[in-house]
Amino acid sequence: MTAQALWCKRIQAQANIELRCNTVVEEILGEQEVSAVRTLDVASGVRGELAIDAVFVYIGLAPNIAFLDGQLALDGQGRILADNRLRSSRRGVFAAGSIRTATSGQAVGAAGDGALAALAAHEFLRDGDWPA
Ligand SMILES: Cc1cc2nc3c(=O)[nH]c(=O)nc-3n(C[C@H](O)[C@H](O)[C@H](O)COP(=O)(O)OP(=O)(O)OC[C@H]3O[C@@H](n4cnc5c(N)ncnc54)[C@H](O)[C@@H]3O)c2cc1C
Structure with a gap:
């Protein structure tokens, strides 16, 4: 698990959550509606089917x-410096x-960035200042 240690511990302590790593x-x-998912254990190559009622698709973390x-110029994680x-x-x-x-x-941080970038763009258009 790659999440923060606190969250890993909380998840592992939940009796009603079954963890499937490497899957x-x-x-x-x-x-008409979701009934199961087809799974692949990437460590063993074993495929399986898991009956479920719903799916939460957690994607969108890669910039x-x-x-x-x-x-x-980008940082080591591929985000814009x-x-x-x-x-x-x-x-x-x-x-x-x-x-x-x-x-x-976080969404609130992105919204704040939007406001800051707009102000900074206004300053740039007014003064033309840009770091060397
Ligand atoms: C699975 C998941 C769960 C999350 N849960 C939470 C949460 O519970 N609470 C929270 O606060 N934050 C959460 N976040 C983070 C939150 O979604 C982001 O912080 C926020 O969406 C960032 O806003 P943004 O405008 O920077 O980028 P985005 O919301 O990603 O918007 C970027 C937009 O640019 C568009 N785009 C991309 N490339 C181009 C292009 N070449 N030309 C034109 N348009 C383009 C995209 O289609 C998209 O509409 C979550 C993120 C993920 C991935």
Whole structure:
């Protein structure tokens, strides 16, 4: 498990949660509604089926940066490097929200970034200042 240790311990302590590490969902099964998932144990290669009533799809954590085409400097996690005015490595380009380095990873932080980036863009258009 790669989550924060506190959350790992809490999950492991829940009697009504069954943990399946090394397991991925290959297919969601069901006609009108979900009835099961087809699973693959990536360590052993064994496939299985698990009857379930619902699926929570937890995706979207990888920053979508392909469109940048290498034009902005990134941090080690592939997020856009930006200073405290959200200025990127390229003059006139700002980075706000979960795409930028040191993101809070929360919607409220992304919303705040939007406001800060708008103010910083206004300052830039007014003064033309940009770090060397
Ligand atoms: C599974 C999951 C659960 C989460 N749960 C919570 C939670 O409980 N509470 C919380 O506060 N936060 C949560 N978050 C984090 C929250 O979703 C993000 O912090 C927030 O959505 C970031 O907002 P954003 O505007 O930076 O990016 P996004 O919301 O990702 O918006 C970026 C937008 O840009 C669009 N886009 C991408 N590429 C291009 C392109 N080339 N051209 C035009 N448009 C493009 C995308 O389609 C998208 O609409 C969760 C995130 C995930 C992935």
